[in-house]
Amino acid sequence: MDKTIGSLAEAVSKIDDGSVVMIGGFGGSGAPIELIHALIDRFKATQHPKELTVVNNNAGNGKIGIAAMIELGMVRKMVCSFPRSYDPKAFSEAYLRGDVDLELVPQGTLAERIRAGGAGIPAFFTPTSYGTELAEGKQIQEFDGKPFVMERWLKADFSLVKADKADQHGNLCYHLAARNFNPLMCMAAEHTIVQAREIVAPGQIDPEHIITPGLFVDVVVEVPEPIQEEDMIRAGEEYV
């Protein structure tokens, strides 16, 4: 079994119009920028995929990554907790024009919805957002005398994930806090696409150090010197 795939273009070739795509990372940390840009390359060449629903904690910064996807018109809807971090102009303008919908989700609820999606749990109850406008229309139930809000699982057609080290079976390790949403998104997608700085033979990662078991991963592509989104933004780079 070898889940390694030869190129970034091939890795993202199956993502079609209207897909729900989870994209790992928290800001630039753990953002699979090369996979995103490979998807953008495909869009520039073919005008597909478009009408995407993108799930990410944020909604892109500057003119690269998710922000570039939005600016190019690939995205119909964002599901995120904080679409207003550093230089979020691409999303803000598209949202205020009505070109992109927003489903705003509290960050912990977002993480748990994705985890639930991966774990086969269709709904769960949480105190988060009770009594706020983000709970409007949602089922409320009391447990042990306290009110809780029902939240649904969140699943995706595809996940784009950044790992540090992978083996050919798709077992993954992450670098520092670049882990964030990545392991959850691996679990919640029909088809999980991973970029890893290094791909090694099975057995070369200590099983005790594996964070994401390869069962959750479909394909892995090696990106030996991944770019940091933060460095690109600081350098004023664009990918639109």
Next chain:
Amino acid sequence: MTLPKLSNAQMAWRAAQDITDGAYVNLGIGLPEQIAKFQLEGRHITYHTENGILGFGPAPEKGREDWDLINAGKKAVTLKPGAALFHHADSFAMVRGGHLDLAVLGAYQIAQTGDLANWRVGSKGVPAVGGAMDLVHGAKRVAVITDHVTKDDKPKLVEKCTFPLTGVGCISRIYTSLAVVDIEDGRFVLKEKVPSLTFDQLQSLTGAKLHTTGNVTDLIAPELDQ
């Protein structure tokens, strides 16, 4: 009149006095995170950040940042000995599971019932919530650090929030630029106030009735660099 307010650093200093040895704490972006600068000597406090770190330390030297090691405010941080890394669902299990001892957040308004409004001021613009709605229901104690009044001297401590809520009945203590106020049984109870304001003057700057249940002590902070 010019109000005899504590500076932001002095407010952060005051909040830091209450953080006990061994506590696991989440400090919100902005003013709350300044509290870490005034951690008392001899107290070991472990800071949590939503994106998956327990035990992070101050920013590294310029040029030595690793952009995979950031805090919730997307600023580069460092790891202290004994730090731990984990994914987002574990991070919020720490929050929602009631494992954090304290969360300190900023505020637009706090109601006497402990309701907090701190994520948006109306229905215009782009809304963003982050982890605030999770934090207010997870930590064992949730405190607020804020100026006592708005920029145009309107009360931020009110009977009922008019801005969209972050959480209902979730705040237990407020550190303001003029006072320390607890929320007990759906009312504001004044614990400390700056000595140069009378109770009545402070009441006039507060949008709901201030109660007392014992001595109100003087809120005095040392002179601090901003």
